[in-house]
Amino acid sequence: MLVNRKLILAHFWLAFAVFGVALTLGAWQMFIRSPIGTWLSNPELYYRSLTAHGTVMGYVFPTLVAMGFGYAISEAALQQRLVGVRWAWAGFWLIVAGSIMAVIPIALGRASVLYTFYPPLIGNVFYYLGVVLVVVGSWIWVALMSVNLRVWRKANPGAPVPLAMFANVAGSYLWAWTAVGAALELLLQIIPVAAGLKATIDAGLARVFFSWTLHAIVYFWLMPTYIAYYTIVPRAIGGRIYSDSMARISFILFLVVAMPIGMHHTFADPQVGAGFKFIHSAFTALVALPTLLTVFTICASVEIAARLRGGRGMFGWISALPWDNPMMLALAFSFVMLGFGGAGGLINMSYQLDASIHNTQWITGHFHLIFGGAIVIMYFAIAYDLWPHLTGRELIDVRLIRTQLWLWFVGMIVTTFPWHWVGILGMPRRMAYFDFGDPAIAPQALSVILSAIGGFILLASGIMFIVILARGMRAPQIDAGPYRFALAVHQPKTVPVALNTHALWVALMIGLTLTNYGYPILNLALSSGTSVPAVYVGAQ
Amino acid sequence: MSTRDLFTLRNTHFRIGVGITAAILIVTAIAGFIVLPFAQPWVQFANVWDAICSAAGVTQRAPDVTAPQQAKRLSEVVLTSNTLSRPSQEAIGRGATLAQRCAICHGPTGVSRADSPNLAGQYAAVIYKQLHDFRSGARSNAVMSPFAVNLTDQEIADLSNYYAYLPRLPAYHPTPQLPKPNIVIYGAPMRGIAPCGACHGSLDNKTGSPWLEGQSEAYMKAQLQAFATSERRNDISQQMRNIARAMTAQEIEAAAAYYASQPPDVVKAVD
Numbered sequence: 001m002l003v004n005r006k007l008i009l010a011h012f013w014l015a016f017a018v019f020g021v022a023l024t025l026g027a028w029q030m031f032i033r034s035p036i037g038t039w040l041s042n043p044e045l046y047y048r049s050l051t052a053h054g055t056v057m058g059y060v061f062p063t064l065v066a067m068g069f070g071y072a073i074s075e076a077a078l079q080q081r082l083v084g085v086r087w088a089w090a091g092f093w094l095i096v097a098g099s100i101m102a103v104i105p106i107a108l109g110r111a112s113v114l115y116t117f118y119p120p121l122i123g124n125v126f127y128y129l130g131v132v133l134v135v136v137g138s139w140i141w142v143a144l145m146s147v148n149l150r151v152w153r154k155a156n157p158g159a160p161v162p163l164a165m166f167a168n169v170a171g172s173y174l175w176a177w178t179a180v181g182a183a184l185e186l187l188l189q190i191i192p193v194a195a196g197l198k199a200t201i202d203a204g205l206a207r208v209f210f211s212w213t214l215h216a217i218v219y220f221w222l223m224p225t226y227i228a229y230y231t232i233v234p235r236a237i238g239g240r241i242y243s244d245s246m247a248r249i250s251f252i253l254f255l256v257v258a259m260p261i262g263m264h265h266t267f268a269d270p271q272v273g274a275g276f277k278f279i280h281s282a283f284t285a286l287v288a289l290p291t292l293l294t295v296f297t298i299c300a301s302v303e304i305a306a307r308l309r310g311g312r313g314m315f316g317w318i319s320a321l322p323w324d325n326p327m328m329l330a331l332a333f334s335f336v337m338l339g340f341g342g343a344g345g346l347i348n349m350s351y352q353l354d355a356s357i358h359n360t361q362w363i364t365g366h367f368h369l370i371f372g373g374a375i376v377i378m379y380f381a382i383a384y385d386l387w388p389h390l391t392g393r394e395l396i397d398v399r400l401i402r403t404q405l406w407l408w409f410v411g412m413i414v415t416t417f418p419w420h421w422v423g424i425l426g427m428p429r430r431m432a433y434f435d436f437g438d439p440a441i442a443p444q445a446l447s448v449i450l451s452a453i454g455g456f457i458l459l460a461s462g463i464m465f466i467v468i469l470a471r472g473m474r475a476p477q478i479d480a481g482p483y484r485f486a487l488a489v490h491q492p493k494t495v496p497v498a499l500n501t502h503a504l505w506v507a508l509m510i511g512l513t514l515t516n517y518g519y520p521i522l523n524l525a526l527s528s529g530t531s532v533p534a535v536y537v538g539a540q
Numbered sequence: 541m542s543t544r545d546l547f548t549l550r551n552t553h554f555r556i557g558v559g560i561t562a563a564i565l566i567v568t569a570i571a572g573f574i575v576l577p578f579a580q581p582w583v584q585f586a587n588v589w590d591a592i593c594s595a596a597g598v599t600q601r602a603p604d605v606t607a608p609q610q611a612k613r614l615s616e617v618v619l620t621s622n623t624l625s626r627p628s629q630e631a632i633g634r635g636a637t638l639a640q641r642c643a644i645c646h647g648p649t650g651v652s653r654a655d656s657p658n659l660a661g662q663y664a665a666v667i668y669k670q671l672h673d674f675r676s677g678a679r680s681n682a683v684m685s686p687f688a689v690n691l692t693d694q695e696i697a698d699l700s701n702y703y704a705y706l707p708r709l710p711a712y713h714p715t716p717q718l719p720k721p722n723i724v725i726y727g728a729p730m731r732g733i734a735p736c737g738a739c740h741g742s743l744d745n746k747t748g749s750p751w752l753e754g755q756s757e758a759y760m761k762a763q764l765q766a767f768a769t770s771e772r773r774n775d776i777s778q779q780m781r782n783i784a785r786a787m788t789a790q791e792i793e794a795a796a797a798y799y800a801s802q803p804p805d806v807v808k809a810v811d
């Protein structure tokens with residue numbers, strides 16, 4: 001039952017529009033710093049573009065997808081009209097206003113600080129205020145997801161919360177708490193300096209706050225993808241979820257172990273004690289648990305679909321899968337990219353190995369593979385799956401959809417594999433210019449050119465995606481029927497309270513944040529003499 | 541079941557969830573704060589508490605070491621992007637009076653006829669820093685140093701504000717504009733040289749770096765050579781010495797000739 005289709009469509013359209021712009025900037029960045037582009041003579045333009053690309057891809061685009069998808073889940077899974085529609089629109093418009101507010105200073109070159117803010121570099125205050133508005137808009141969504149679940153529980157006391165909604169609310173709580181780190185950094189540290197109230201800033205403390213956000217935000221980006229794995233894919237390919245409880249356990253584990261591990265982003269920072277780095281590193285390793293649980297459960301669910309379709313044998317069932325179904329393709333591509341990205345992640349999370357790839361192009365290659373690849377390809381799949389239910393029109397061109405997914409997969413591999421490689425060779429990230437004429441790095445030119453070609457393949461795929469959705473707005477009308485989520489092999493009649501509510505896991509998440517971040521933050525905040533003069537962008 | 545039944549030891553999920561999490565935390569804490577610090581044979585800890593504090597990152601006072609004596613004075617000026625912002629009209633007026641003694645070399649309009657630097661419209665922080673350095677001896681020059689030794693802090697600030705306030709005028713004897721040499725637009729990344737304009741104003745300006753357009757070619761060449769030989773050493777953290785040392789003689793020629801040939805109005809405005 002999707003009632004507020006306009007609301008959901010508005011979120012998706014805005015998400016994909018800004019995605020299209022940022023994708024173009026990304027392809028341009030790749031091109032301009034590769035040997036096939038001619039040097040701009042002005043690195044500032046590159047950093048302007050990079051700030052816009054990172055801010056949109058990191059903050060605006062995935063947040064809007066999670067919100068739009070979240071509203072759809074709330075209505076379709078709970079079979080209940082969304083409560084608080086006006087608030088939802090208010091949240092949407094806050095994001096619109098915040099994005100415009102942030103983008104103007106970026107475009108004027110007043111906020112080329114990159115999406116990680118990089119204090120003591122300080123840009124125009126409106127950039128940060130814009131980001132804050134985006135986050136506040138998304139917090140409205142968090143509150144609405146919680147309220148809608150509560151309303152449903154009142155009407156259905158004791159009933160198991162549908163898996164999609166359980167996961168969706170878990171994701172929203174994760175985000176609410178995750179965003180607090182960057183919010184503290186912005187409100188307590190950066191904005192006062194950007195507004196001219198203070199002239200010094202504790203950059204070390206700011207980095208610790210940011211790491212609080214930086215890791216778990218990745219799991220917030222991942223949530224829609226995981227929800228699609230569990231609750232859309234099995235239905236779309238004619239199978240069942242192998243285990244409903246396994247799914248719930250994965251989602252609550254993400255709450256507990258995704259949050260308090262962000263200091264693996266500060267391995268190279270002197271202001272954080274080695275003991276805390278070790279604890280964060282160990283907890284990071286635990287993320288393997290929900291990840292492997294998911295890989296196992298989804299493979300089992302897919303096997304069920306294959307066997308229902310007559311597949312046989314140890315591996316023979318694989319050929320019985322509906323490979324022409326876009327959802328099947330997207331899942332397979334996503335898993336392959338998740339596998340490679342996960343393997344790379346093992347290197348990043350190891351204190352010692354990280355030193356060899358720290359701040360190199362390996363890192364950008366890694367997160368593009370996981371985020372731009374494994375995660376975003378499922379965003380496409382979600383949009384394709386929901387579109388007929390949102391527009392009441394059919395997406396006719398399945399072949400085009402398949403081509404688009406293939407191109408994204410191929411493009412992402414072509415882009416990111418050489419990207420990792422030059423990182424291993426030591427090429428630093430966030431550089432506007434490389435002199436490939438120099439014999440020392442001339443051999444890397446080929447890899448960088450390959451990446452740039454991959455970037456254009458991705459751009460072509462992204463344009464196709466938007467065209468497919470736009471054409472879907474004018475296709476012949478159909479009755480898409482009610483929107484359904486996948487059912488489990490054993491659909492639960494009752495669920496233990498711990499797996500039907502979030503309180504225990506949210507409490508653990510907050511508790512672990514206090515143990516893992518409390519002392520480092522207090523220590524830095526209370527030490528004197530740790531601040532440095534701010535460096536204002538464009539000021540002299 | 542309600543949440544009242546959730547947070548109690550009778551609930552298995554609660555026992556297991558909290559128990560396992562706490563156990564992992566304790567084990568990793570013991571490993572991270574006690575076992576691993578002692579596993580580093582090259583670090584000595586007085587006792588367990590000492591190891592824990594070190595692993596927790598407790599800020600510790602470094603033992604008192606006296607900084608090595610420098611043979612020559614280094615610059616002690618602290619510059620931030622707020623140094624000297626928004627001067628008053630009176631400050632500029634006082635600066636104008638003081639500047640009369642500078643005019644003999646730097647020109648009555650702040651544009652030099654000799655090979656001294658043009659000061660009209662130079663960034664205030666630049667003049668401020670150089671005058672302080674001349675006064676302290678971090679930079680020395682037979683002509684300039686005697687003028688600077690007697691200046692007060694206030695006079696230095698006023699002079700800086702006055703010259704920054706003057707309009708940027710074209711240099712005397714301008715030569716035809718030369719094309720940008722590579723060292724200016726690209727720098728030389730493999731030798732650690734950033735493009736000149738990344739600090740000196742045409743792309744971006746870093747506090748304390750002067751703009752160079754229209755300055756005397758001979759003067760710029762001499763300064764680059766002085767940085768390269770460490771004869772001049774008042775640049776903070778050797779920023780300019782590191783670059784000048786890595787430049788070839790031809791690059792120094794080319795950069796000086798290029799900047800001398802440029803009109804000063806291409807310089808990024810100060811806000």
Ligand code: HEM
Nearest residue numbers: 026027029030054057058114115364372429430455458459
């Ligand atoms: C056409 C495809 C894309 C290309 C060619 C591309 C290219 C780039 C480049 C060159 C950088 C800068 C890396 C550096 O400075 O070392 C970058 C950064 C980034 N990209 Fe992409 N990108 C693409 C797609 C995406 C997608 C799909 C996402 C996520 C949805 C994404 C998210 C990011 C983020 C978050 C950053 C970090 C910005 C920063 O480091 O400040 N990109 N991208």
Ligand SMILES: [Cu+2]
Nearest residue numbers: 214215262265
């Ligand atoms: Cu992380």
